[in-house]
Amino acid sequence: MNKEWSELNKAVQTQIKKKDTFSTGIQTLFELRNELMDTLISIRTESDRKDFYSIPFINADGYHNKTIAYSIWHIFRIEDIVAHTLINGDEQVFFKHDYQKRTGSPIITTGNELVKHEIAEFSEQLNIDELYSYISEVKESTENILLSLSFSDMKSTISEERKESLKRLNVVSEDESAAWLIDYWCGKNIQGLIQMPFSRHWIMHIEASLRILNKLR
Numbered sequence: 001m002n003k004e005w006s007e008l009n010k011a012v013q014t015q016i017k018k019k020d021t022f023s024t025g026i027q028t029l030f031e032l033r034n035e036l037m038d039t040l041i042s043i044r045t046e047s048d049r050k051d052f053y054s055i056p057f058i059n060a061d062g063y064h065n066k067t068i069a070y071s072i073w074h075i076f077r078i079e080d081i082v083a084h085t086l087i088n089g090d091e092q093v094f095f096k097h098d099y100q101k102r103t104g105s106p107i108i109t110t111g112n113e114l115v116k117h118e119i120a121e122f123s124e125q126l127n128i129d130e131l132y133s134y135i136s137e138v139k140e141s142t143e144n145i146l147l148s149l150s151f152s153d154m155k156s157t158i159s160e161e162r163k164e165s166l167k168r169l170n171v172v173s174e175d176e177s178a179a180w181l182i183d184y185w186c187g188k189n190i191q192g193l194i195q196m197p198f199s200r201h202w203i204m205h206i207e208a209s210l211r212i213l214n215k216l217r
Contacts, residue, residue: 039206057215113178
């Protein structure tokens with residue numbers, strides 16, 4: 001893991017656990033997310049269209065066996081779902097601003113159910129400009145939600161009502177490769193969700209994207 005990202009992530013984990021450092025922890029989280037977003041923007045600048053749907057490690061074990069476009073989609077569909085449907089109980093950015101049509105995506109899910117050439121074909125269909133518009137909106141909206149939370153909210157868990165709302169949206173595939181996500185998210189409290197979908201999950205898939213890009217270069 002990138003040393004700087006790793007250190008920031010460790011600081012976030014420590015700071016959000018204590019009332020006295022909770023606000024600092026949120027700001028540290030934003031610093032990490034800004035650095036990671038800068039990396040995504042640099043990937044866009046350095047890449048051509050084909051790079052986003054190329055899959056050079058198709059038979060490898062690990063997050064790098066996807067595509068760059070898929071990795072970006074996956075990070076932010078998960079964040080949108082968790083931040084809005086589960087934590088805030090409001091409409092996802094994806095639906096509110098018609099991003100299925102805008103991105104040209106054939107799916108509304110996290111993409112966990114896709115494998116190998118399905119990932120490449122899905123990625124080739126995406127409008128990359130609109131994908132980047134989507135991730136920018138999701139990042140901003142999530143951070144506004146995080147700013148509205150207090151330390152006392154950290155131990156809050158996801159209600160059964162919101163879990164059922166999520167199931168009705170059909171944004172998580174019923175395939176066994178994806179269906180586990182609902183119980184996984186709903187088994188965590190707010191602090192646990194901050195520690196994975198909003199931070200570490202970004203790092204894992206962005207590092208995989210950099211590995212893909214380096215291979216293509």
